[in-house]
Amino acid sequence: EPEVTQTPSHQVTQMGQEVILRCVPISNHLYFYWYRQILGQKVEFLVSFYNNEISEKSEIFDDQFSVERPDGSNFTLKIRSTKLEDSAMYFCASTTGYYGYTFGSGTRLTVV
């Protein structure tokens, strides 16, 4: 079964550093998403991406965050200057637009 692949599985970074989280969505999917889950809390929507542009974003997705689809396969989330409160599990997801969403296994980001 096709999978959404996320790398790295765990990233530790110092406060103020830039991080890039990477995702390879399922190849025929059209919509791409980033969600995050702070430890012990619910999964929160960050941003959706369709047709090479952001289609929707949450209040969490401020100017520190950006997304890119630099080629035909990768989908990245960049955090420019990490804060302690950015520590969370970040999930990438993709969908054809119907019939459900496939999530990756997540990247655990720890900001120290």
Next chain:
Amino acid sequence: AQSVTQLDSQVPVFEEAPVELRCNYSSSVSVYLFWYVQYPNQGLQLLLKYLSGSTLVKGINGFEAEFNKSQTSFHLRKPSVHISDTAEYFCAVSENNAGNMLTFGGGTRLMVKP
């Protein structure tokens, strides 16, 4: 905008007993509904989804859920749980248009005891 409420943060149950995890949603438009399971230190795995048609939906691992439009509920059930079902379960909703984001409930931790 939608919202999802999972009424129970934790549900302890003995092995082989039945279980129901409750989910209520709020939306001004028609929705798709989903249940995801998250095992410790793992990602989100789709258990089942309701898109249209029969209101009783069967998923993986013996789980099923029933969509009740009048009560705006989508409760998850399993007639006999196993130790391996111990996990966090998330109900989620999206507007029934292509590509809309998912809104998740707060999760229910199912703890199956021997």
